[in-house]
Amino acid sequence: xxxxxxxxAMVLRYIYLLRRSWPRILELFYWPAVQLxxxxxxxxxxVTNSTxxxxxxxxxxxxxxxxxxxxxxxxxxxxxFFEEMYSRNLGHLFVSPLRVSELIGALLxxxxxxxxxxxxxxxxxxxxxxxxxxxGLGLPLLGFFANLLVMGWAIGLLVSxxxxxxxxxxxxxxxxxxxxxxxxxGIYYPIAVxxxxxxxxxWFLPSSHVFEGMRALMFEHDFRxxxxxxxAALNIVYLLLGAGAFLLAFNSARKRxxxxxxxx
Amino acid sequence: xxxxxAIELQAVSKYYEDVLAVDAVSFSxxxxxxxxxxxxxxxxxxxxxxxxxxxxxxxxxxxxILGTDMRKYRYQVLxxxxxxxxxxxxxxxxTVRENLSVYARLYGIKQLQQRLAVLAGQLDITAxxxxxxxxxxxxxxxxxxxxxxxxxxxxxxxxxxxxxxxDPDTAASIRQLLxxxxxxxxxxxxxxxxxxxxxxxxxxxxxxxxxxxxxxRGSPDFxxxxxxxxTLEDVFIDVARDTGxxxxxxxx
Numbered sequence: 295x296x297x298x299x300x301x302x303a304m305v306l307r308y309i310y311l312l313r314r315s316w317p318r319i320l321e322l323f324y325w326p327a328v329q330l331x332x333x334x335x336x337x338x339x340x341v342t343n344s345t346x347x348x349x350x351x352x353x354x355x356x357x358x359x360x361x362x363x364x365x366x367x368x369x370x371x372x373x374x375f376f377e378e379m380y381s382r383n384l385g386h387l388f389v390s391p392l393r394v395s396e397l398i399g400a401l402l403x404x405x406x407x408x409x410x411x412x413x414x415x416x417x418x419x420x421x422x423x424x425x426x427x428x429x430g431l432g433l434p435l436l437g438f439f440a441n442l443l444v445m446g447w448a449i450g451l452l453v454s455x456x457x458x459x460x461x462x463x464x465x466x467x468x469x470x471x472x473x474x475x476x477x478x479x480g481i482y483y484p485i486a487v488x489x490x491x492x493x494x495x496x497w498f499l500p501s502s503h504v505f506e507g508m509r510a511l512m513f514e515h516d517f518r519x520x521x522x523x524x525x526a527a528l529n530i531v532y533l534l535l536g537a538g539a540f541l542l543a544f545n546s547a548r549k550r551x552x553x554x555x556x557x558x
Numbered sequence: 559x560x561x562x563x564a565i566e567l568q569a570v571s572k573y574y575e576d577v578l579a580v581d582a583v584s585f586s587x588x589x590x591x592x593x594x595x596x597x598x599x600x601x602x603x604x605x606x607x608x609x610x611x612x613x614x615x616x617x618x619x620x621x622x623i624l625g626t627d628m629r630k631y632r633y634q635v636l637x638x639x640x641x642x643x644x645x646x647x648x649x650x651x652x653t654v655r656e657n658l659s660v661y662a663r664l665y666g667i668k669q670l671q672q673r674l675a676v677l678a679g680q681l682d683i684t685a686x687x688x689x690x691x692x693x694x695x696x697x698x699x700x701x702x703x704x705x706x707x708x709x710x711x712x713x714x715x716x717x718x719x720x721x722x723x724x725d726p727d728t729a730a731s732i733r734q735l736l737x738x739x740x741x742x743x744x745x746x747x748x749x750x751x752x753x754x755x756x757x758x759x760x761x762x763x764x765x766x767x768x769x770x771x772x773x774x775r776g777s778p779d780f781x782x783x784x785x786x787x788x789t790l791e792d793v794f795i796d797v798a799r800d801t802g803x804x805x806x807x808x809x810x
């Protein structure tokens with residue numbers, strides 16, 4: 295119970311921060327909405343010019359919304375952690391009874407809230423704008439969402455660990471990491487499009503399984519449980535790796551005295 | 559020493575790669591005392607405090623607070639310890655009340671609002687409880703940091719320059735507050751400071767450090783006598799410059 299109280303305290307801390315900063319609130323909605331609007335128009339164009347897209351007119355919008363789940367989940371973890379570094383608050387946090395595992399719990403919780411808020415807004419916007427509801431995917435949507443959320447968490451923890459270890463100069467990892475995996479996740483095209491050797495790499499990403507599963511559902515009305523389970527199994531490994539990297543970075547920071555002099 | 563040791567270091571050393579920052583330091587601080595850690599820049603005071611808090615791992619040696627090995631079991635006692643430093647910030651965008659509320663929850667404080675009101679009155683921060691921490695003056699921030707450090711009524715309070723940036727009047731009232739807190743709670747206070755006046759007025763015990771080692775120790779009066787000086791500032795300079803005014807033997 296005490297542990298839950300401390301996680302709640304940290305979640306409250308991030309909510310206070312959001313509440314006090316309108317640019318941060320705006321940012322939650324802005325990019326998912328802009329992405330959706332852009333891909334909505336592209337979809338409308340392709341529906342009349344591409345037989346592939348015409349078979350499932352919402353496929354590109356579903357892809358962009360689900361991709362943003364991964365992106366927002368990752369940023370939800372890493373940006374919340376960067377806030378602690380920007381505010382040079384780690385020294386106070388880690389002399390309190392807060393455990394590293396509880397900080398991780400709080401980061402994942404605030405990431406979930408931020409992702410639901412940002413993507414939820416864009417998903418609702420798609421209904422009146424493009425007559426497309428991602429909720430039409432039904433229960434499988436939960437599987438897609440959960441897998442991408444967990445993958446985003448894993449990347450967020452890994453990036454946060456790197457920034458704790460190497461300082462805020464390594465902040466660009468937050469953007470580099472996510473855009474590096476985008477081309478091989480098969481967001482807007484089937485994995486089969488990739489060169490054969492790259493397909494081998496792509497199948498190690500949970501996101502590739504999710505987007506293939508999404509296309510199977512939308513084009514063939516077939517829910518591929520096998521793809522979901524593979525993604526979930528990979529996610530367990532990635533989440534353990536992400537949390538492990540964060541813990542290693544934390545221990546390294548304690549050896550090097552970085553918790554009191556975090557920064558550039 | 560006024561009670562069983564609340565803080566104990568045994569042969570604690572810290573290397574930053576090849577640089578020896580703290581060299582086999584051993585001392586203990588009795589429960590219920592107010593002890594100062596004095597030394598020039600780079601003497602190792604902040605490193606010692608950081609190791610005691612568990613923010614920094616020692617390269618070797620043993621540290622214990624309230625009898626608990628801080629390397630292995632720090633989580634058992636962290637709710638009975640607190641710390642304040644003008645060099646570690648609280649989140650700037652949050653108001654004072656929000657920051658203190660978050661920390662009060664982290665420490666599991668019951669009757670949170672009541673506790674905040676008492677501390678706000680004691681530290682004279684009521685007027686700016688709803689202002690963002692980033693908008694406060696350095697002196698106001700120091701008082702807020704002290705309020706945070708007293709939230710959980712700690713049995714051991716570690717302070718890094720507790721009256722830095724405070725005007726003499728406010729500094730005097732903070733010293734009185736710390737003295738009253740220590741007397742009421744029986745807590746142990748260990749403070750790293752450069753403020754000799756503070757040491758003379760507040761501390762029962764002084765540990766002098768130079769180049770990562772403890773080089774002398776005693777009450778302020780004892781040190782004044784031992785060095786034949788009128789002020790602790792002169793004693794500090796003798797130690798920092800290693801003038802050899804007295805032998806380097808550390809008293810038992």
